Amino acid sequence: MAENQEINIVFASDDNYIQHAVVAMMSIRCNTSEENKLRFFVLADNIASANQEKAQASFADRNAEVYFIPVDDAPFADFFVSGQLSRTAYFRLKMAELLPPEVTKAIYLDCDLLVLGDIAELWTFNMAGQPLAAVPDYGIMASHKDWPRKQQTLSLRPADSYFNSGVLLVDVAAWRRCGYGQAVLDLAHQEDYQHHDQDALNKVFYGKWVELPLRWNVIPPIWNMFLKILRKKSFRQKALAARRHIAILHYAGGYKPWEYREIPSFNAAYYRYFRETAFRDEVMPRMDKRRRGRSISRQLWRLRIADFWQGILGNEEEK
Incomplete structure (x- = not known):
């Protein structure tokens, strides 16, 4: 790998x-050669100066820099928002117009x-x-409904294929040249899409994107080995391989590791990197006890089933 x-x-x-x-930044720094300089750009919505200082202090002497770019959210005032979409x-x-030229x-x-990874x-x-x-x-592409x-x-x-927008490798120069970002914003604002900006991204970039290996965005339907994915052999093989060699673990949807400390198998890494940051002494938010109890039991059961299928089907694929 080039350094x-x-x-x-x-x-x-x-x-x-x-x-x-x-924490995500720290996971990157800890798994990438320090010969490579990392430049983190945060498109920021009213982030307290104390928290900005903690973010920057976390990477002192680590060949990484954190830059905060304030963004005026007024132009997005009438865009769709929800509990999971701010x-x-x-x-x-x-980003193409906000990032340095x-x-x-x-x-x-x-x-x-x-x-x-x-x-x-x-x-x-x-x-x-x-x-x-x-x-x-694959969570969407394997769904009989979605x-x-x-x-x-x-x-x-x-x-055709449909991508998750949580991990994107972007040719920023092309975005500037062709105005892709504004095209997606206009479409997301005009259309009542189920997945809003993600759907708009897929529409604008139809025929203009290339697939990354599944291991670079392992979402809950993959690490929980949802049955709808297991039923499709082409999806199943790639999902099993990605789950064995995760490069990016994406806590998409309602499951967040800071709310489920009792589930170590997919949370231990989060806390390991959290302790490396200047936020290490912060009190982590947690959901209410009744909801957490039900959610923990459900998630533990899902992971046990997923591990079972990984063992059975993983051995089957190796034969």
């Missing part, structure tokens, strides 16, 4: 999520993930001249 590279990585965060973004999710669509390529990452491998991935690289969303709906609303064919 002595300068790698640009973009996050979008508000004050509530900045410590989780910094206005900061739309900030990434402005010398930045021509970047990796965008959601805040709720860990990078367990060498980010330099993702950075040097061959984009084949396309403006975007992303990981297919996939036909995506085909209808986004004019996709059954053989």
Whole structure:
């Protein structure tokens, strides 16, 4: 793997999520050669100066820098938001105009993930001249309900693919040149899409993106080995391989490790990197006791079943 590279990585965060973004940054730093300089750009929504200082202090003497780019959220005032989708999710669509002009390529990452592989491998991935690289969303593509709906609303064919927008390798220069970000924003604002900006990204970049290996965005349907994925042999083989060699563990959806400390198998790494940051003494938020109790039992059961299928089907694939 080539070293002595300068790698640009973009996050979008508000004050509530900045410590989780910094944990993600720390996971990158700990798994990438320090010969490679990391430049973290945070598209920031009112992040307290004290938290900005903690983020920057976390990487002192680590050949990494954290830059905060304030974003005015007023233009997004009438965009759809929910408990799982804040206005900061739309900030990434402005990255081409917000990033310094010398930045021509970047990796965008959601805040709720860990990078367990060498980010330099993702950075040097061959984009084949396309403006975007992303990981297919098997959770949606394997769904008997969601996939036909995506085909209808986004004019996709059954053989087409649909990507998850939590991990993106971006040709920033092409985005600037072609105005892709604004095109996605306009579409997300005009259309009543199920997955809002993610659907709009898939619509605008139809035929203009290249697939990343599944291990670079392992989402809950993969690490929980949902039955809908196991039923499809082509999905199953790739899902098993990705689960064995996770490069990015993405806590997408409602499951967050800071709310489920009792489940070590997928949370231990989060706390290991958390303790390396300047946020280590912070009190972590937790959900209410009744909801947490039900959720813990359900998630533990899912993981036990997933481990069972990994053992059975993994051995089957190796024969």
